[in-house]
Amino acid sequence: MKRFVLTGTPGAGKTTVIDALRQLGQAAVGEAATDVIDREQAAGNPEPWRDAGFVDAVVAVQREREAEASSHGAGVCFFDRSPVCTLALSRFLGRPTSPALAAEIDRIQRAQTYQRTVFFLANLGFIVPSAARRISFEDALVFERVHRETYGELGYQLLDVAVATPGERAEAILEMVADR
Numbered sequence: 001m002k003r004f005v006l007t008g009t010p011g012a013g014k015t016t017v018i019d020a021l022r023q024l025g026q027a028a029v030g031e032a033a034t035d036v037i038d039r040e041q042a043a044g045n046p047e048p049w050r051d052a053g054f055v056d057a058v059v060a061v062q063r064e065r066e067a068e069a070s071s072h073g074a075g076v077c078f079f080d081r082s083p084v085c086t087l088a089l090s091r092f093l094g095r096p097t098s099p100a101l102a103a104e105i106d107r108i109q110r111a112q113t114y115q116r117t118v119f120f121l122a123n124l125g126f127i128v129p130s131a132a133r134r135i136s137f138e139d140a141l142v143f144e145r146v147h148r149e150t151y152g153e154l155g156y157q158l159l160d161v162a163v164a165t166p167g168e169r170a171e172a173i174l175e176m177v178a179d180r
Helices: 014-023 032-042 054-072 083-092 099-111 137-153 166-178
Strands: 002-008 027-029 076-080 117-121 157-161
Touching (some): 002 014, 002 083, 002 137, 002 166, 014 076, 014 166, 032 054, 032 083, 054 083, 083 137, 117 137
Parallel strands (some): 002 076, 027 076, 117 157
């Protein structure tokens, strides 16, 4: 299975493009961090990203979803973020890399779990806040830079996906995949 990652600035439209890819018949896996945040907020924790175990909880969900996607045997699958994004998040939050995160990064690097080509969605020039997304646009740009640096440090090639409609972005990604 070829696993391609979509990443980028918070609020860049990754989830919407993942949904557009699904509508085009592609296998796709949703973002883990948002689901961890939603679950924790529903349990009464308004800011779970402040918890020491947050990053490891995201890693665990990512690993479960990657394993589940692999069991379906699709030829190509698109992932809304990856453990490399979780490493970037940990760095952005100023936290040391946890042993669980370090082990997961080591595992995906050794196993070449994800394609070395990663689709980086351009920011939209603004942020729409949500319960899970409480970041200013300025901080989102810093987070974007940390993502680029982290992926680059680990040897991934980022392919920029320009701002367009979700369907146009999905089509552009599929064209880039076909060229690989």
